[in-house]
Amino acid sequence: MAKRVLILPGDGIGPEVMAQVRRLLDRIGGFSIDEGLVGGAAYDAHGTPLHDDTLAEALKADAVLLGAVGGPKWDTLPFADKPERGLLRLRKDMDLFANLRPALVFDALAGASTLKTDLVRGLDIMIVRELTGGVYFGEPRGIEALPNGERRGVNTQVYTTSEIVRVARVAFELARKRDRRVCSVEKANVMESGLLWREEVQTLHDADYADVALSHMYADNCAMQLVRQPKQFDVIVTDNLFGDLLSDCAAMLTGSLGMLPSASLGAEDADGRRKALYEPVHGSAPDIAGRDKANPMACILSASMMLRYSFDRTAEADLIDRACQEVLNAGIRTGDIVEPGMTPVGTVAMGDAVLAA
Amino acid sequence: MAKRVLILPGDGIGPEVMAQVRRLLDRIGGFSIDEGLVGGAAYDAHGTPLHDDTLAEALKADAVLLGAVGGPKWDTLPFADKPERGLLRLRKDMDLFANLRPALVFDALAGASTLKTDLVRGLDIMIVRELTGGVYFGEPRGIEALPNGERRGVNTQVYTTSEIVRVARVAFELARKRDRRVCSVEKANVMESGLLWREEVQTLHDADYADVALSHMYADNCAMQLVRQPKQFDVIVTDNLFGDLLSDCAAMLTGSLGMLPSASLGAEDADGRRKALYEPVHGSAPDIAGRDKANPMACILSASMMLRYSFDRTAEADLIDRACQEVLNAGIRTGDIVEPGMTPVGTVAMGDAVLAA
Ligand SMILES: CC(C)[C@H](C(=O)O)[C@@H](O)C(=O)O
Ligand SMILES: CC(C)[C@H](C(=O)O)[C@@H](O)C(=O)O
Numbered sequence: 182m183a184k185r186v187l188i189l190p191g192d193g194i195g196p197e198v199m200a201q202v203r204r205l206l207d208r209i210g211g212f213s214i215d216e217g218l219v220g221g222a223a224y225d226a227h228g229t230p231l232h233d234d235t236l237a238e239a240l241k242a243d244a245v246l247l248g249a250v251g252g253p254k255w256d257t258l259p260f261a262d263k264p265e266r267g268l269l270r271l272r273k274d275m276d277l278f279a280n281l282r283p284a285l286v287f288d289a290l291a292g293a294s295t296l297k298t299d300l301v302r303g304l305d306i307m308i309v310r311e312l313t314g315g316v317y318f319g320e321p322r323g324i325e326a327l328p329n330g331e332r333r334g335v336n337t338q339v340y341t342t343s344e345i346v347r348v349a350r351v352a353f354e355l356a357r358k359r360d361r362r363v364c365s366v367e368k369a370n371v372m373e374s375g376l377l378w379r380e381e382v383q384t385l386h387d388a389d390y391a392d393v394a395l396s397h398m399y400a401d402n403c404a405m406q407l408v409r410q411p412k413q414f415d416v417i418v419t420d421n422l423f424g425d426l427l428s429d430c431a432a433m434l435t436g437s438l439g440m441l442p443s444a445s446l447g448a449e450d451a452d453g454r455r456k457a458l459y460e461p462v463h464g465s466a467p468d469i470a471g472r473d474k475a476n477p478m479a480c481i482l483s484a485s486m487m488l489r490y491s492f493d494r495t496a497e498a499d500l501i502d503r504a505c506q507e508v509l510n511a512g513i514r515t516g517d518i519v520e521p522g523m524t525p526v527g528t529v530a531m532g533d534a535v536l537a538a
Numbered sequence: 539m540a541k542r543v544l545i546l547p548g549d550g551i552g553p554e555v556m557a558q559v560r561r562l563l564d565r566i567g568g569f570s571i572d573e574g575l576v577g578g579a580a581y582d583a584h585g586t587p588l589h590d591d592t593l594a595e596a597l598k599a600d601a602v603l604l605g606a607v608g609g610p611k612w613d614t615l616p617f618a619d620k621p622e623r624g625l626l627r628l629r630k631d632m633d634l635f636a637n638l639r640p641a642l643v644f645d646a647l648a649g650a651s652t653l654k655t656d657l658v659r660g661l662d663i664m665i666v667r668e669l670t671g672g673v674y675f676g677e678p679r680g681i682e683a684l685p686n687g688e689r690r691g692v693n694t695q696v697y698t699t700s701e702i703v704r705v706a707r708v709a710f711e712l713a714r715k716r717d718r719r720v721c722s723v724e725k726a727n728v729m730e731s732g733l734l735w736r737e738e739v740q741t742l743h744d745a746d747y748a749d750v751a752l753s754h755m756y757a758d759n760c761a762m763q764l765v766r767q768p769k770q771f772d773v774i775v776t777d778n779l780f781g782d783l784l785s786d787c788a789a790m791l792t793g794s795l796g797m798l799p800s801a802s803l804g805a806e807d808a809d810g811r812r813k814a815l816y817e818p819v820h821g822s823a824p825d826i827a828g829r830d831k832a833n834p835m836a837c838i839l840s841a842s843m844m845l846r847y848s849f850d851r852t853a854e855a856d857l858i859d860r861a862c863q864e865v866l867n868a869g870i871r872t873g874d875i876v877e878p879g880m881t882p883v884g885t886v887a888m889g890d891a892v893l894a895a
C-alpha cells in the first residue's frame with residue numbers, strides 16, 4: 182500500500198527545494214503525497230501558522246516532510262501567530278520528542294568549513310536533541326506588567342524522568358549502530374533540571390546500556406569542544422534549548438548547511454511505527470527565495486532519512502545518498518558550496534543532476 | 539590611599555596563576571591585598587564554597603581578583619555545596635550584573651585558532667553577558683518527586699525591564715568606545731523572556747543610543763555566525779545562559795583560552811565607583827594543577843582589566859598589556875600556546891618574563 186507522505190513546503194526557499202524532492206519521490210514511487218501549508222504561508226492563507234486540518238493530516242500521515250518556516254514579512258506578528266509557532270505546534274502535537282541532527286562532512290566539501298580542514302575531514306557527529314519539552318514548552322510563561330511600571334518575562338525549563346529517559350534511549354540505541362559513545366550535555370552545575378538530566382541519563386545507562394561509553398559535559402564546555410576538537414564526539418544527547426544552539430554550531434562546523442538533513446521522531450507504537458517529520462537544518466533564507474539559488478540537497482537528504490527511518494527502504498536511501506555524493510564529486514554545486522573551477526548550478530539543475538545520478 | 543584588593547585564588551591552577559599576578563601587583567604597588575578562599579578550597583576549610591566572612595570582605599574590597607573554581611574532587615557534593623555555588627553567590631550578592639568577556643586574537647597567536655587564520659586575525663569581540671539574572675537564579679527551581687514515582691526538575695528563566703536595561707546600557711556604552719555596533723541575542727521566536735529582552739533593548743537604543751547600530755539575532759544563529767564569520771561582531775549583549783555558551787564558543791575561536799580575561803561589574807554608586815570582580819575565562823584545569831604548566835596570562839590580563847576599569851590606572855594597564863604582547867612576540871610560551879621553534883616555559887618563568895618586560 183502506498184505510504185502517505187504529507188509535504189509542507191513552508192516559507193522562503195521551502196517550496197523550491199521541496200519541488201526537487203517531489204520530483205525524486207515521484208520517480209521512486211510508492212507514495213501517496215499530499216501538500217499543505219505551514220508557517221507564514223499558512224498564516225497568510227488561514228490567519229494561523231498551522232491550521233487544525235493540516236495538523237490532522239500530519240497525524241494521519243506515515244511521514245511529514247517540511248521545508249522551512251519564517252521570514253521578515255511575519256517578524257512583527259504577535260508571538261502566537263509567528264511562523265515558528267506552526268512548526269513548534271507540529272513537533273509538540275505529533276509528540277516528536279527526538280530530533281536527530283547529523284553534522285556530517287562530505288569528503289568533497291571538507292574545505293568548505295571555516296575550521297582547518299584536518300579538524301573536520303571525516304567529521305560525523307549525531308546530535309540527539311530533545312524536542313517537545315524544556316523551556317520551549319514549559320509553563321508558566323509570558324510577559325506580565327509589574328506594579329512599578331516595569332515588565333517581567335518568564336519561561337520555565339522543566340523535564341521529567343520519562344521525558345529524559347525516552348530521548349536518552351534513542352541516543353543510546355543510535356550509538357550502538359555507530360561508535361558506541363554518548364556524551365550527555367547540560368548545566369548540572371547551575372541548573373537542577375540539568376542535574377536531574379545527568380542523573381537519569383546515568384541511571385538508564387547503567388541499567389540498559391553499559392556497553393555504550395557515556396560521558397557528561399557542561400553545555401558551555403561542549404560549545405568550546407565543538408570548536409576545539411569536533412571529532413571527539415560520536416553521539417551528543419541534550420535538551421531542547423542547548424540542542425538548538427549546539428546543533429547549529431555543529432552544523433556550521435561542516436561549512437555546508439545546505440547539505441544537512443534532520444529527523445524528528447516520536448515513540449514507537451505497538452506495530453513498531455513511529456510518527457516522524459523530516460526537514461533540512463537550514464532556514465527559509467528569504468534573501469535568496471524564489472531565485473533558483475537554494476541548495477536542495479539538505480531537503481533531498483531529509484527525504485532519504487525518511488526512506489531509511491520511516492519506510493525501511495534502505496536501498497533507495499543509499500541510492501539517493503550516493504547520487505548526492507556523485508554529484509558533489511563531479512563538481513556540480515549550488516552557490517553556497519561552489520568553489521573555483523566547479524560547475525555552478527541553480528536549484529532545478531541540481532535536482533536534475535541528482536535525478537540523473 | 540592604597541586600594542583594597544581581595545584575591546581569591548580558588549581551586550586547581552587558580553593559586554599558581556594568581557601567584558604570578560600577586561608578584562606583578564606587588565611590583566606596581568599601591569594596593570592593600572588580602573587573600574581568601576572560594577570554591578572547593580573554601581568547602582574543604584569551612585564546609586561551604588563561600589564563607590560569609592569572605593563575602594563580607596569582597597563587599598568591602600575595591601576589587602576582587604578570582605582564579606578559578608571546581609574540580610573532580612567536589613563533583614559529587616550536593617548541589618548547594620558545589621564549588622560553583624561560591625562563585626555564583628559572589629556574583630549575585632555583589633550584584634555584578636555585567637560580565638565583560640573579550641574574545642581577542644593576539645597577532646602572535648592567530649595561527650593557534652582551529653579556524654582558518656584569515657577568519658580570526660584581528661578578531662576583537664566584546665561579549666557582555668548578563669550575570670545575576672535569568673535561569674541561573676530564577677525561582678521556582680529544584681527537583682521534586684512526582685506521585686507516579688518519577689522526578690521533575692525545574693528552573694525558571696526570568697528577566698525584568700530594569701535587569702535588561704542596565705546590562706544593555708553597559709553594552710551600548712562600551713560600543714561607543716569601540717565600533718559602535720551592538721548585536722543583542724535571544725530566542726524571541728520561542729521564549730517570551732527573549733521577546734521582552736528584544737523589545738527593551740530596542741526601546742533603550744531608540745531613546746538613548748541611536749548613534750549605535752543595533753541588530754538582533756537568535757541565539758542559535760549567533761552560535762552559527764560565530765563559527766561562520768566571527769569578525770562580523772563588535773559588541774554582543776545577551777542573557778546569562780546564552781552568554782555562558784556563546785562567550786565560551788567565542789573564546790575558543792581565539793584558540794588561546796589561556797589568554798582571555800574577564801570583568802564582572804556592578805552598578806556605579808554616587809561616587810562613580812562600582813563593585814567589580816576580575817577572573818580569567820579559563821577554568822581550574824585540575825589535570826595540570828600544581829605542575830607549573832598553567833598559562834598565567836589570562837589572570838595577569840584580568841589584573842590589567844582591574845587597573846583599567848576599577849582604578850583608572852590606564853598607564854599601568856597598557857604597560858601590562860604591552861608586556862604580554864612582547865613576551866608573546868619573543869616566542870616565550872606556556873604549553874597551551876607553544877609552537878615549534880618557540881621557547882616553552884612554565885607558569886613561574888612566564889611570570890618572570892612578563893615582569894621583566
Ligand atoms: C524556527 C525555530 C523555532 C527552531 C527552534 O528554535 O527549534 C529552529 O531554530 C530549529 O532549530 O529548528
Ligand atoms: C563555573 C560556572 C558556574 C560558570 C557559569 O556557568 O557561569 C562558568 O561556566 C562561567 O562561565 O563563568
